[in-house]
Amino acid sequence: MRPPPGASPSRPRWAASTPPSCCPTPTSDRPPPTSPPPSPATPARSCLLCRVVAVGAALDPLREALAEALRALPVGDPADPATVCGPLVSAAARDRFDRATRGGLSVAATGTAPDGPGWYAAPVLAEKVPQGHPLLHEEVFGPVAALLPADDLAHAVRITNSVPYGLVTSVHTAGLDAVLHGLDRLDTGMVRVNAPSTGVDFHLPFGGTKASSHGPREQGRAALEFYTSSRTYTLAPINAM
DSSP: OOOOTTSOOSSOOOOOSSOTTOSSOOEESSOOSSOOOSSTTSTTTSOOOOEEEEEGGGHHHHHHHHHHHHHTOOBSOTTSTTOSBOOOSOHHHHHHHHHHHOSSOOEEEEOOOOSSSSOOOOOEEEESOOTTOHHHHSOOOSSEEEEEEESSHHHHHHHHHTSSEESEEEEEOSOHHHHHHHHHHOOSSEEEESSOSOOOOTTSOBOOEETTOOSSOBSHHHHHHHTOOOOOOOOOOGGGO
16 A cells, blocks of 8 residues: 555665665765665655765765766655655654755755655755754754765764764775774674665664664564573483482
8 A cells, every 4th residue: 555645655765875874874985886865765764864974085976976866866756656755754854854954054966856745855965064963963854965074984984983873884895994994893783885774684683783772683583582581401410419
């Protein structure tokens, strides 16, 4: 059963290399092979803090690729098979999105939104976001991402780990050293390499760190262990007592 035009899609389609999401931060020292728009496909259903961190010379080509993809992003009725980004979940959610993306924020690119009924919001790619801005430390629950520059991998990891959330990080790179650097230092429950931060592997444990976790992992063997109560038995031979 498909939702009405004013509701959010129950399963938005998203084939991307940035998170959303959110989601914390995709860290990249090169543009991803297919450069998607920032996190607009799951504005109302996922808990996403979307920051795109570009390392060194990756910043300019990544900005260009993301902006081009965002401007072409189909926003509209979630019942339409061509839609990638549907409406937000409520008028309050759209108001929160508007507050987060206005007020002197530097915008690298914007998409379009339908004029008809529904809580639609035009996707936004922001950059030069000042310290303390909600986009850097709060979940906006809308189609927006902040593009952030990093001097090197260590700087990118510090940016990624600087928020109270830690669900998933997507690392895009052609170098194994960058991957190993991230795996050792990123404070997130899941790290996806050259893959979108969205999507769920039901046979693998799911969960985050810091404020993105309640402790136990979900799914996979972790789910069985969560619902299992263990007992220990010790049997000794009679003649040994």
